[in-house]
Amino acid sequence: MSYPEKFQGIAVADHKDWKNPIKIDYEPKKFYDHDVDVEIDACGVCGSDIHCAAGHWGQKKLPLVVGHEIIGRVVRVGPKCHTGVKKGDRVGVGAQVYACLDCERCKSDYENYCPDFVTTYSQPYKDGYVSQGGYATHVRVHEHFVIPIPENIPTHLAAPLLCGGITVFSPLLNNGCGPNKKVGIVGIGGIGHMGLIFAKAMGAEVYAISRSSRKKKDALELGADHFIATKEDPEWYKKFSSTLDLVVVCASSLTDVNFDELVKVMRIPGRILSISVPDNSERLTLKPMELPGVLIGNSCLGSRKELLELLKLVSEKNLKIWVETLPISVKSVHEAFDRMDKGDVRYRFTFIDYDKEFKR
Missing domain, CATH: 3.90.180.10 (Medium-chain alcohol dehydrogenases, catalytic domain)
Structure with a gap:
């Protein structure tokens, strides 16, 4: 045989x-x-x-x-x-x-x-x-x-x-990550930490976005220029209003991502790409009227x-x-x-x- x-x-x-x-x-x-x-x-x-x-x-x-x-x-x-x-x-x-x-x-x-x-x-x-x-x-x-x-x-x-690497690199590559761009990575875990490294290497100004500041030291060491802890600062989306050109959502759960707040930090025309494939029971929620000028989509591998x-x-x-x-x-x-x-x-x-x- x-x-x-x-x-x-x-x-x-x-x-x-x-x-x-x-x-x-x-x-x-x-x-x-x-x-x-x-x-x-x-x-x-x-x-x-x-x-x-x-x-x-x-x-x-x-x-x-x-x-x-x-x-x-x-x-x-x-x-x-x-x-x-x-x-x-x-x-x-x-x-x-x-x-x-x-x-x-x-x-x-x-x-x-x-x-x-x-x-x-x-x-x-x-x-x-x-x-x-x-x-x-x-x-x-x-x-x-x-x-x-x-x-x-x-x-x-x-x-x-x-x-993991190609899954976060693809939306960065296909959506303009590079010099003079401000790019956010939501979720600093297995895939998110690679997103920080790649976005920085591609020349972008990088924003690490996490629920708490527990991973702040790691995120800055990985290449983030800025760190945002969303649960610790209820006004975070006001402070960073109209700042980001691109966001890649790497969080394992989309239920925990507040898209109504996230769209407020996007420049026009901004893009939010999710690479998350969570449990079948999860649902993405957001207010449709908050979307004008901002594109939300998914990227696969x-x-x-x-x-x-x-x-x-x-x-x-x-x-x-x-x-x-x-x-x-x-x-x-x-x-x-x-x-x-x-x-x-x-x-x-x-x-x-x-x-x-x-x-x-």
């Missing part, structure tokens, strides 16, 4: 007991001509992993291996691959593993909005196979979504860029082209996100899930030591 015959991973077996995963063997999807097999060396832990594992986004087919911030080495290349990827290359795989690559969106480098989008885990392909993620020995993926990683970016720091631009920025400016590493294991996945559920991480986890756990 073709290599590898089976993959091994650490999987969620029960949404009600999601913090206690199990180790499983499972069949990979069929290998097609444009597919690439990646032997995994590291994988970041994303908030999406928690939502999916805990069933916040509905029931998934279980057992399920999550993880979509993957770094590894290419071990097999399909006969019709043309992107230049070859065996031995260090590459990354993010939160998307398939798109049609033929529709208008794909041809315009917006394949992350393709109607045939398949996520790295939990979503069925057209042949019915349910995708499995990066807490595993290998991942099999279409070559378009296999991204070369610059040599000077350490593996444990590269991993979180593949989902990023394209291959954008991801390559992000990696170039990180490489050339030697940017360092804040990452804590854990050796991949059932115990470590439990620890990461439990700590993320409590908000006990500054500001990303990356699983490493795959060789030791999977004994290869």
Whole structure:
């Protein structure tokens, strides 16, 4: 049989007991001509992993291996691959593993909005196979979504860029972040802390916006020029009226974001982009009459082209996100899930030591 015959991973077996995963063997999807097999060396832990594992986004087919911030080495290349990827290359795989690559969106480098989008885990392909993620020995993926990683970016720091990083970079890139722009980042967590670093590196004047001043020291160290604690200063939106050109909302919950106040700090024409994908039960509320001149929208992941631009920025400016590493294991996945559920991480986890756990 073709290599590898089976993959091994650490999987969620029960949404009600999601913090206690199990180790499983499972069949990979069929290998097609444009597919690439990646032997995994590291994988970041994303908030999406928690939502999916805990069933916040509905029931998934279980057992399920999550993880979509993957770094590894290419071990097999399909006969019709043309992107230049070859065996031995260090590459990354993010939160998307398939798109049609033929529709208008794909041809315009917006394949992350393709109607045939398949996520790295939990979503069925057209042949019915349910995708499995990066807490595993290998991942099999279409070559378009296999991204070369610059040599000077350490593996444990590269991993979180593949989902969290590109998710906040895309709205910054596509909405004018740069010199002479004032950019706000709402929510200074796993993704928000990267937003501060990237916005500053792109040349913007950066405003960190959080509920309390607990993360003020970190935010300023990460590159923020200003810090706003909204719950500690009821008049904050008056003080910063008509100030910001762009805001990216990185908060895990939109219920806690007061959009009626937020629109007041925007210049005209200002843009507020949310990258949050919260629990299905959440609803965004705001007063429609407060919106004139301000655009509010959503941004989803990023394209291959954008991801390559992000990696170039990180490489050339030697940017360092804040990452804590854990050796991949059932115990470590439990620890990461439990700590993320409590908000006990500054500001990303990356699983490493795959060789030791999977004994290869």
